Amino acid sequence: MVRPDRRAELAAGLATVRARIADACADAGRDDSEVTMIAVTKTYPAGDVVALAELGVTEVGENRDQEAAGKAAEVAAAGVTARWHFVGQLQRNKCRSVVRYADVVQSVDSVRLAGALDAAAATGRDRPLDALVQVSIDGDPARGGALPDSADPDRGLGAVAAAVADAGALRLSGLMAVAPLGWEPERAFARLAEVTRWFRDVHPEANMLSAGMSGDLEIAIRYGATHVRVGSALLGMRPTLR
Ligand SMILES: *Cc1c(COP(=O)(O)O)cnc(C)c1O
Numbered sequence: 001m002v003r004p005d006r007r008a009e010l011a012a013g014l015a016t017v018r019a020r021i022a023d024a025c026a027d028a029g030r031d032d033s034e035v036t037m038i039a040v041t042k043t044y045p046a047g048d049v050v051a052l053a054e055l056g057v058t059e060v061g062e063n064r065d066q067e068a069a070g071k072a073a074e075v076a077a078a079g080v081t082a083r084w085h086f087v088g089q090l091q092r093n094k095c096r097s098v099v100r101y102a103d104v105v106q107s108v109d110s111v112r113l114a115g116a117l118d119a120a121a122a123t124g125r126d127r128p129l130d131a132l133v134q135v136s137i138d139g140d141p142a143r144g145g146a147l148p149d150s151a152d153p154d155r156g157l158g159a160v161a162a163a164v165a166d167a168g169a170l171r172l173s174g175l176m177a178v179a180p181l182g183w184e185p186e187r188a189f190a191r192l193a194e195v196t197r198w199f200r201d202v203h204p205e206a207n208m209l210s211a212g213m214s215g216d217l218e219i220a221i222r223y224g225a226t227h228v229r230v231g232s233a234l235l236g237m238r239p240t241l242r
Pocket of ligand 1: 040042063087088178213214215229230231232233
Protein backbone atom coordinates (compact mmCIF):
# COMPACT_ATOMS: atom_id res chain seq x y z
CA MET A 1 0.00 0.00 0.00
CA VAL A 2 2.97 2.31 0.57
CA ARG A 3 6.22 2.51 -1.39
CA PRO A 4 9.41 1.30 0.30
CA ASP A 5 11.02 4.75 0.13
CA ARG A 6 8.02 6.29 1.88
CA ARG A 7 8.12 3.57 4.51
CA ALA A 8 11.82 4.34 5.13
CA GLU A 9 11.01 8.06 5.41
CA LEU A 10 8.30 7.37 7.99
CA ALA A 11 10.60 5.05 9.93
CA ALA A 12 13.28 7.75 10.02
CA GLY A 13 10.77 10.40 11.13
CA LEU A 14 9.49 8.09 13.81
CA ALA A 15 12.98 7.34 15.13
CA THR A 16 13.71 11.07 15.36
CA VAL A 17 10.45 11.89 17.15
CA ARG A 18 10.79 8.95 19.54
CA ALA A 19 14.31 10.10 20.44
CA ARG A 20 13.07 13.65 21.05
CA ILE A 21 10.33 12.34 23.35
CA ALA A 22 12.76 10.10 25.22
CA ASP A 23 15.24 12.98 25.69
CA ALA A 24 12.49 15.33 26.83
CA CYS A 25 11.26 12.77 29.35
CA ALA A 26 14.79 12.23 30.64
CA ASP A 27 15.29 15.99 31.01
CA ALA A 28 11.97 16.28 32.85
CA GLY A 29 12.69 13.33 35.12
CA ARG A 30 9.75 11.43 33.67
CA ASP A 31 9.53 7.87 32.42
CA ASP A 32 8.87 7.84 28.68
CA SER A 33 6.08 5.32 29.17
CA GLU A 34 4.14 8.31 30.57
CA VAL A 35 4.00 10.03 27.18
CA THR A 36 2.04 8.72 24.20
CA MET A 37 2.64 10.00 20.69
CA ILE A 38 -0.37 10.60 18.46
CA ALA A 39 0.51 10.74 14.75
CA VAL A 40 -1.46 13.61 13.22
CA THR A 41 -1.98 12.29 9.69
CA LYS A 42 -4.15 15.07 8.22
CA THR A 43 -3.46 15.63 4.50
CA TYR A 44 -1.57 12.29 4.34
CA PRO A 45 -3.09 9.14 2.84
CA ALA A 46 -4.43 6.01 4.52
CA GLY A 47 -1.34 4.14 3.30
CA ASP A 48 0.80 6.24 5.63
CA VAL A 49 -1.44 5.29 8.55
CA VAL A 50 -1.09 1.61 7.66
CA ALA A 51 2.70 1.93 7.37
CA LEU A 52 2.87 3.76 10.71
CA ALA A 53 0.76 1.04 12.33
CA GLU A 54 3.22 -1.54 11.03
CA LEU A 55 5.96 0.52 12.68
CA GLY A 56 4.04 0.37 15.96
CA VAL A 57 2.11 3.66 15.89
CA THR A 58 -1.59 3.03 16.41
CA GLU A 59 -2.74 6.39 17.86
CA VAL A 60 -3.77 8.61 14.97
CA GLY A 61 -5.07 12.19 14.93
CA GLU A 62 -7.21 13.93 12.32
CA ASN A 63 -8.78 17.38 12.23
CA ARG A 64 -11.45 17.24 9.52
CA ASP A 65 -14.40 14.90 9.55
CA GLN A 66 -14.70 14.38 5.84
CA GLU A 67 -11.06 13.44 5.40
CA ALA A 68 -10.94 11.36 8.59
CA ALA A 69 -14.09 9.34 7.90
CA GLY A 70 -12.81 8.12 4.54
CA LYS A 71 -9.32 7.46 5.83
CA ALA A 72 -10.55 5.49 8.85
CA ALA A 73 -12.67 3.34 6.55
CA GLU A 74 -9.71 2.68 4.23
CA VAL A 75 -7.44 1.78 7.13
CA ALA A 76 -10.03 -0.58 8.58
CA ALA A 77 -10.50 -2.17 5.14
CA ALA A 78 -6.75 -2.84 5.10
CA GLY A 79 -7.25 -4.91 8.26
CA VAL A 80 -5.41 -2.42 10.49
CA THR A 81 -6.74 -1.31 13.85
CA ALA A 82 -5.90 2.25 14.85
CA ARG A 83 -7.16 4.46 17.66
CA TRP A 84 -8.57 7.63 16.08
CA HIS A 85 -8.35 10.97 17.88
CA PHE A 86 -10.42 13.82 16.46
CA VAL A 87 -8.38 16.96 17.22
CA GLY A 88 -9.94 19.64 15.03
CA GLN A 89 -12.68 22.15 15.48
CA LEU A 90 -15.92 20.18 15.49
CA GLN A 91 -19.26 21.44 14.23
CA ARG A 92 -22.33 20.05 15.91
CA ASN A 93 -23.74 18.72 12.65
CA LYS A 94 -20.61 16.57 12.21
CA CYS A 95 -20.95 14.76 15.55
CA ARG A 96 -23.03 11.91 14.14
CA SER A 97 -20.29 11.12 11.65
CA VAL A 98 -17.35 11.54 14.04
CA VAL A 99 -18.70 9.21 16.74
CA ARG A 100 -18.73 6.35 14.24
CA TYR A 101 -14.96 6.16 13.77
CA ALA A 102 -13.39 8.26 16.53
CA ASP A 103 -12.21 6.69 19.76
CA VAL A 104 -11.39 10.04 21.34
CA VAL A 105 -12.66 13.55 20.61
CA GLN A 106 -10.10 16.05 21.94
CA SER A 107 -11.82 19.29 21.01
CA VAL A 108 -14.95 19.66 23.13
CA ASP A 109 -15.14 23.35 23.95
CA SER A 110 -18.76 24.23 24.66
CA VAL A 111 -21.68 22.84 26.60
CA ARG A 112 -23.74 22.80 23.39
CA LEU A 113 -21.11 20.74 21.58
CA ALA A 114 -20.90 18.34 24.54
CA GLY A 115 -24.66 17.87 24.31
CA ALA A 116 -24.61 17.20 20.57
CA LEU A 117 -21.70 14.78 20.91
CA ASP A 118 -23.40 12.94 23.77
CA ALA A 119 -26.63 12.58 21.80
CA ALA A 120 -24.72 11.31 18.76
CA ALA A 121 -22.62 8.89 20.82
CA ALA A 122 -25.70 7.54 22.60
CA THR A 123 -27.25 6.42 19.33
CA GLY A 124 -24.23 5.99 17.05
CA ARG A 125 -21.96 3.72 19.10
CA ASP A 126 -22.12 0.90 21.60
CA ARG A 127 -19.56 2.16 24.12
CA PRO A 128 -18.77 5.56 25.64
CA LEU A 129 -16.65 8.02 23.69
CA ASP A 130 -13.54 9.40 25.38
CA ALA A 131 -13.71 13.19 25.38
CA LEU A 132 -11.16 15.85 26.23
CA VAL A 133 -12.06 19.44 26.91
CA GLN A 134 -10.04 21.79 24.75
CA VAL A 135 -8.71 24.69 26.80
CA SER A 136 -8.15 28.19 25.50
CA ILE A 137 -4.78 29.14 26.97
CA ASP A 138 -5.09 32.84 26.14
CA GLY A 139 -8.79 33.03 27.01
CA ASP A 140 -9.68 34.58 23.64
CA PRO A 141 -13.37 33.70 23.10
CA ALA A 142 -13.05 34.35 19.34
CA ARG A 143 -10.96 31.21 18.92
CA GLY A 144 -11.44 27.57 19.95
CA GLY A 145 -11.24 26.28 23.48
CA ALA A 146 -13.17 26.46 26.72
CA LEU A 147 -12.38 29.49 28.85
CA PRO A 148 -10.62 29.00 32.17
CA ASP A 149 -11.74 31.25 35.03
CA SER A 150 -14.96 32.04 33.19
CA ALA A 151 -18.50 31.62 34.46
CA ASP A 152 -19.87 31.59 30.91
CA PRO A 153 -22.56 28.88 30.93
CA ASP A 154 -21.63 27.63 27.43
CA ARG A 155 -17.89 28.28 27.09
CA GLY A 156 -16.59 28.34 30.67
CA LEU A 157 -14.14 25.48 31.35
CA GLY A 158 -15.91 24.43 34.54
CA ALA A 159 -19.27 24.26 32.78
CA VAL A 160 -17.93 22.34 29.77
CA ALA A 161 -16.07 19.82 31.96
CA ALA A 162 -19.17 19.28 34.11
CA ALA A 163 -21.33 18.78 31.01
CA VAL A 164 -18.95 16.13 29.65
CA ALA A 165 -18.64 14.44 33.05
CA ASP A 166 -22.44 14.27 33.34
CA ALA A 167 -23.00 13.01 29.78
CA GLY A 168 -23.97 9.35 29.78
CA ALA A 169 -22.34 8.47 26.47
CA LEU A 170 -19.11 10.45 27.02
CA ARG A 171 -16.21 9.73 29.36
CA LEU A 172 -14.35 12.84 30.52
CA SER A 173 -10.70 11.89 29.98
CA GLY A 174 -8.73 15.12 30.37
CA LEU A 175 -7.68 18.32 28.67
CA MET A 176 -6.23 19.33 25.30
CA ALA A 177 -4.64 22.60 24.24
CA VAL A 178 -2.68 24.24 21.47
CA ALA A 179 -0.14 26.94 22.32
CA PRO A 180 -1.60 30.22 21.00
CA LEU A 181 0.18 31.93 18.11
CA GLY A 182 2.50 34.59 19.40
CA TRP A 183 2.94 33.02 22.84
CA GLU A 184 6.21 31.51 23.96
CA PRO A 185 5.44 27.78 24.39
CA GLU A 186 7.05 27.99 27.83
CA ARG A 187 4.54 30.57 29.01
CA ALA A 188 1.64 28.78 27.28
CA PHE A 189 2.31 25.38 28.82
CA ALA A 190 3.08 26.82 32.25
CA ARG A 191 -0.36 28.42 32.16
CA LEU A 192 -1.87 25.14 30.94
CA ALA A 193 -0.22 23.25 33.83
CA GLU A 194 -1.85 25.67 36.26
CA VAL A 195 -5.28 25.12 34.68
CA THR A 196 -4.66 21.35 34.71
CA ARG A 197 -3.96 21.36 38.46
CA TRP A 198 -7.26 23.09 39.10
CA PHE A 199 -9.09 20.74 36.71
CA ARG A 200 -7.69 17.56 38.32
CA ASP A 201 -8.80 18.70 41.76
CA VAL A 202 -12.36 18.62 40.43
CA HIS A 203 -12.01 15.64 38.02
CA PRO A 204 -9.17 13.48 39.36
CA GLU A 205 -9.97 10.53 37.10
CA ALA A 206 -9.56 12.60 33.93
CA ASN A 207 -5.79 12.60 33.72
CA MET A 208 -4.93 12.89 30.02
CA LEU A 209 -3.15 16.09 29.03
CA SER A 210 -2.82 16.42 25.25
CA ALA A 211 -0.34 19.20 24.52
CA GLY A 212 2.69 19.71 22.35
CA MET A 213 3.18 19.40 18.60
CA SER A 214 6.20 19.08 16.29
CA GLY A 215 7.65 22.44 17.30
CA ASP A 216 7.10 22.44 21.05
CA LEU A 217 6.70 18.88 22.31
CA GLU A 218 9.74 19.06 24.61
CA ILE A 219 8.28 22.00 26.49
CA ALA A 220 4.85 20.39 26.73
CA ILE A 221 6.44 17.25 28.18
CA ARG A 222 8.27 19.38 30.75
CA TYR A 223 4.89 20.77 31.81
CA GLY A 224 3.21 17.40 32.15
CA ALA A 225 1.80 16.41 28.74
CA THR A 226 0.72 12.76 28.64
CA HIS A 227 -0.04 12.88 24.90
CA VAL A 228 1.81 14.79 22.19
CA ARG A 229 0.25 15.32 18.75
CA VAL A 230 2.93 15.14 16.08
CA GLY A 231 2.36 15.79 12.39
CA SER A 232 5.08 17.41 10.32
CA ALA A 233 8.08 16.12 12.31
CA LEU A 234 6.86 12.60 11.62
CA LEU A 235 5.23 12.74 8.18
CA GLY A 236 6.87 15.76 6.57
CA MET A 237 5.74 19.30 5.91
CA ARG A 238 2.14 19.55 4.79
CA PRO A 239 1.60 21.21 1.40
CA THR A 240 -0.93 23.70 2.80
CA LEU A 241 -1.28 25.29 6.19
CA ARG A 242 -4.38 23.96 7.92
C1 LIG B 1 -2.06 19.66 12.75
C2 LIG B 1 -2.22 19.55 14.21
C3 LIG B 1 -1.20 19.04 15.03
C4 LIG B 1 0.16 18.61 14.48
O1 LIG B 1 0.89 19.74 14.12
P1 LIG B 1 2.43 19.63 13.67
O2 LIG B 1 2.96 20.99 13.92
O3 LIG B 1 2.43 19.26 12.23
O4 LIG B 1 3.07 18.60 14.52
C5 LIG B 1 -1.44 18.93 16.37
N1 LIG B 1 -2.62 19.30 16.92
C6 LIG B 1 -3.63 19.80 16.18
C7 LIG B 1 -4.89 20.19 16.86
C8 LIG B 1 -3.46 19.94 14.81
O5 LIG B 1 -4.47 20.44 14.07
